[in-house]
Amino acid sequence: MNRIRLLSEQVANQIAAGEVVERPASVVKELVENSLDAQAARITVEIQAGGRSLVRVADDGAGMGRDDALLCLERHATSKIQRAEDLSSIATMGFRGEALPSIASVSRFCLTTREREGDSPEGTEVVVNGGKIAAVKASGSALGTSIEVRQLFFNLPARRKFLRSEETESAHIQHYLTLAALAHPAVAFEFIKDGRMAWQLPAVKVNDRLAALRERLRALRGAEDKLVDVDFSGVLPAYGQEEETKPAESRFAVWGFIGAPGVSRATREEQHVFVNRRPVENRGVNYALLEGYHTALMKGRYPVCSLFIEIDPAEVDVNIHPAKREIKFHREKAARQLLTQAVREALLAFHNPPMVKTAAPPLRLEPSAPPGETAPVPMELPEFPKLSKPLANWPSPALVEPIAPAPVTSLAKVESPPGLLHVPLRLVGVIGRLYVVLESDRGLVLLDQHAAHERVLFEQMMRRLEENAVAPSQRLLLPETVELPARDADFLRGQLPALTRLGVGLSEFGERTFLLDALPPFVRAREPRRFVMGLVDELKAVGQSVNTLRLGELVVAKTVCRHAVKANDLLAGPELENLVEDLRRCAMPYTCPHGRPTLIEMNFRELERKFGRSQ
Numbered sequence: 001m002n003r004i005r006l007l008s009e010q011v012a013n014q015i016a017a018g019e020v021v022e023r024p025a026s027v028v029k030e031l032v033e034n035s036l037d038a039q040a041a042r043i044t045v046e047i048q049a050g051g052r053s054l055v056r057v058a059d060d061g062a063g064m065g066r067d068d069a070l071l072c073l074e075r076h077a078t079s080k081i082q083r084a085e086d087l088s089s090i091a092t093m094g095f096r097g098e099a100l101p102s103i104a105s106v107s108r109f110c111l112t113t114r115e116r117e118g119d120s121p122e123g124t125e126v127v128v129n130g131g132k133i134a135a136v137k138a139s140g141s142a143l144g145t146s147i148e149v150r151q152l153f154f155n156l157p158a159r160r161k162f163l164r165s166e167e168t169e170s171a172h173i174q175h176y177l178t179l180a181a182l183a184h185p186a187v188a189f190e191f192i193k194d195g196r197m198a199w200q201l202p203a204v205k206v207n208d209r210l211a212a213l214r215e216r217l218r219a220l221r222g223a224e225d226k227l228v229d230v231d232f233s234g235v236l237p238a239y240g241q242e243e244e245t246k247p248a249e250s251r252f253a254v255w256g257f258i259g260a261p262g263v264s265r266a267t268r269e270e271q272h273v274f275v276n277r278r279p280v281e282n283r284g285v286n287y288a289l290l291e292g293y294h295t296a297l298m299k300g301r302y303p304v305c306s307l308f309i310e311i312d313p314a315e316v317d318v319n320i321h322p323a324k325r326e327i328k329f330h331r332e333k334a335a336r337q338l339l340t341q342a343v344r345e346a347l348l349a350f351h352n353p354p355m356v357k358t359a360a361p362p363l364r365l366e367p368s369a370p371p372g373e374t375a376p377v378p379m380e381l382p383e384f385p386k387l388s389k390p391l392a393n394w395p396s397p398a399l400v401e402p403i404a405p406a407p408v409t410s411l412a413k414v415e416s417p418p419g420l421l422h423v424p425l426r427l428v429g430v431i432g433r434l435y436v437v438l439e440s441d442r443g444l445v446l447l448d449q450h451a452a453h454e455r456v457l458f459e460q461m462m463r464r465l466e467e468n469a470v471a472p473s474q475r476l477l478l479p480e481t482v483e484l485p486a487r488d489a490d491f492l493r494g495q496l497p498a499l500t501r502l503g504v505g506l507s508e509f510g511e512r513t514f515l516l517d518a519l520p521p522f523v524r525a526r527e528p529r530r531f532v533m534g535l536v537d538e539l540k541a542v543g544q545s546v547n548t549l550r551l552g553e554l555v556v557a558k559t560v561c562r563h564a565v566k567a568n569d570l571l572a573g574p575e576l577e578n579l580v581e582d583l584r585r586c587a588m589p590y591t592c593p594h595g596r597p598t599l600i601e602m603n604f605r606e607l608e609r610k611f612g613r614s615q
């Protein structure tokens with residue numbers, strides 16, 4: 001009797017395993033989540049051959065007594081779901097009642113456990129082979145639980161064949177572990193791969209969640225990327241009256257870190273998003289992030305982030321398919337808007353931290369003193385005359401005082417260093433007729449004149465558009481006609497409304513001919529005709545990739561700016577000073593409107609490393 005029940009159970013488990021256990025990474029995920037549920041403070045994950053020959057997860061959590069150890073291997077046994085209604089608002093990791101028996105049904109499985117608070121001096125060991133319990137015995141195990149899964153899918157050769165290369169499977173495991181480690185900085189994680197310690201993450205004992213996450217991030221990947229804090233709290237708006245049963249308003253909080261402007265990746269791999277501490281995938285979230293970055297991200301690049309969204313569990317649908325991480329927001333649009341706002345505000349605050357607003361020092365185009373010398377030796381730089389008049393919000397005496405480090409006292413609470421545009425910059429020169437070499441107290445700074453100019457023009461143009469609906473333009477003394485091939489003419493016709501609003505005065509003047517009679521004031525093109533032709537070429541190139549007849553105003557504006565910069569003469573002395581000042585006043589100064597960086601910093605530490613002065 002007992003035997004028959006076990007057999008049918010075994011088959012059911014194998015069927016369930018098809019859904020739960022996709023690959024070794026799903027085994028790791030299930031086991032680690034069990035350890036987290038068991039309040040583990042330390043979790044050790046060991047794999048061999050990409051998890052195909054071994055996955056072992058050991059924890060120091062609550063552990064289990066003999067009865068529970070056997071019970072957890074029964075299908076439908078779960079400590080989390082008491083009633084069917086609980087499914088609708090699971091705030092825990094998810095519904096995984098079938099995970100352990102499923103894993104045990106497709107592997108050589110060994111569970112060793114000892115209760116932390118039990119009276120028994122010894123633990124329990126349960127050995128299961130392909131779903132059949134082979135042995136249950138007492139063992140002298142450590143406190144907590146250790147589960148060993150060997151030869152995954154040994155009894156399902158078709159599934160085993162489906163596994164990818166060791167590297168691919170390891171990468172999946174590592175990705176999952178990264179997510180788990182980010183979501184639980186207070187838990188120590190060890191990851192052993194083919195007998196070698198791959199990671200050793202100490203438990204972070206900091207109460208502040210942002211500080212804890214920052215420390216965990218640093219332990220995981222070093223401090224290569226500049227990150228921006230996000231700490232946002234918003235409200236999902238009330239439902240309409242027709243849905244009175246739903247809550248009126250609901251809290252929506254986002255916290256964590258995002259890459260500073262200019263930090264990006266070619267894939268979404270370093271985009272870690274959690275909802276109620278659970279790693280999730282959601283297309284709306286992906287769009288919202290890109291929206292939030294706006295012009296601070298290059299086309300085809302993706303943000304780097306570790307973001308935690310906190311929301312009433314009743315506001316989301318967690319796909320209870322255990323192997324998937326998809327999630328649905330009931331108020332998707334509102335959630336998306338709030339996330340975009342959170343990212344955007346964080347990026348804007350990165351340039352204008354509220355605490356240092358008044359302390360921001362302006363550009364000081366002063367010749368720099370060699371390190372060690374107390375009084376700067378005055379040198380004349382012929383191309384860059386010294387400032388003759390004080391700059392706005394900077395008392396003039398300061399200009400002749402010895403160079404002092406940026407005031408940082410008010411920054412005590414902020415862990416990250418102030419943005420580049422908040423420290424004094426000293427001009428060194430220009431190389432390649434394009435890159436402005438600057439020096440700060442932190443090291444070397446390079447500014448891409450074109451990118452910087454583009455950003456300044458773009459923001460000016462967008463601001464004017466917001467203010468007057470139409471950007472001002474200057475009439476050409478001699479209107480010019482521009483003749484285009486038929487297809488280009490069709491294309492340009494579609495862009496005329498946007499161009500007109502941006503101050504480019506173009507009108508139809510025949511089938512393939514246009515009359516150009518005005519340009520935006522900042523375009524100082526010597527040959528307006530060539531400016532327009534170039535503009536059309538570039539818009540066409542953009543249009544082809546977007547595959548639409550009418551480009552958005554934003555896209556056209558970006559292109560106009562890029563082209564305006566190309567058409568203009570190279571900037572010289574005083575203009576460069578203004579450029580840096582204008583850049584400081586931008587909302588998003590660290591990238592051009594296409595997301596390319598305007599400034600690059602190489603601090604003294606990096607320089608020392610490159611010159612072999614330090615390791």
Ligand SMILES: [Zn+2]
Binds near residue numbers: 451562592595
């Ligand atoms: Zn650009």
